Amino acid sequence: DPKIIQKPKYLVAVTGSEKILICEQYLGHNAMYWYRQSAKKPLEFMFSYSYQKLMDNQTASSRFQPQSSKKNHLDLQITALKPDDSATYFCASSPRDTEVFFGKGTRLTVV
Amino acid sequence: QQKVQQSPESLSVPEGGMASLNCTSSDRNFQYFWWYRQHSGEGPKALMSIFSDGDKKEGRFTAHLNKASLHVSLHIRDSQPSDSALYFCAASYSGGSNYKLTFGKGTLLTVTP
Numbered sequence: 001d002p003k004i005i006q007k008p009k010y011l012v013a014v015t016g017s018e019k020i021l022i023c024e025q026y027l028g029h030n031a032m033y034w035y036r037q038s039a040k041k042p043l044e045f046m047f048s049y050s051y052q053k054l055m056d057n058q059t060a061s062s063r064f065q066p067q068s069s070k071k072n073h074l075d076l077q078i079t080a081l082k083p084d085d086s087a088t089y090f091c092a093s094s095p096r097d098t099e100v101f102f103g104k105g106t107r108l109t110v111v
Numbered sequence: 112q113q114k115v116q117q118s119p120e121s122l123s124v125p126e127g128g129m130a131s132l133n134c135t136s137s138d139r140n141f142q143y144f145w146w147y148r149q150h151s152g153e154g155p156k157a158l159m160s161i162f163s164d165g166d167k168k169e170g171r172f173t174a175h176l177n178k179a180s181l182h183v184s185l186h187i188r189d190s191q192p193s194d195s196a197l198y199f200c201a202a203s204y205s206g207g208s209n210y211k212l213t214f215g216k217g218t219l220l221t222v223t224p
Binding site for chain 1: 113115145152153154155156157160199201206207209210211212213214215216217
């Protein structure tokens with residue numbers, strides 16, 4: 001059973017539109033993250049949330065906004081989508097100071 | 112410049128053979144190194160971590176760290192077709208920031224039956 005559920009698995013969006021990527025984790029971790037994997041760059045850290053509070057933000061653009069409605073939820077809202085945003089977005093979580101567990105990802109294509 | 116560089120980009124080994132993957136960091140502030148494996152259609156999964164100089168063995172997998180040269184390697188003994196995957200080296204600055212990983216571009220390993 002997948003312990004980190006990401007929805008949808010695939011997503012196609014039009015340039016300029018807005019999308020929300022959903023993530024729920026059932027590992028009991030208090031810390032959750034978003035990473036991005038694109039064709040041009042290695043897997044890269046975006047955000048860190050702990051106890052539903054933003055702890056670390058490595059994303060320069062304000063078009064990317066995490067949203068945490070529950071302790072085990074961390075969605076990612078992306079506005080004014082650009083073709084360069086096309087990537088696979090991974091939700092992840094971890095117990096404190098140990099390995100990071102990744103979901104299966106949402107592959108976003110912006111046309 | 113990438114802070115974590117991996118080589119080779121791809122590697123093919125026969126079943127039962129030894130696979131050797133390399134990783135070099137350009138940032139001496141990295142303290143922890145991780146090896147992650149990603150099968151097609153899945154998210155990355157941690158294989159092992161290493162933060163002390165020397166070898167660390169877990170089953171068929173052995174990681175080696177040389178902090179002086181900032182070099183990390185992963186050796187897979189008795190490679191199996193199920194080991195075919197994308198392998199990432201990742202680094203973090205401290206134990207407290209192990210969530211904030213800097214990844215290399217990966218080595219694609221193919222184990223041929």
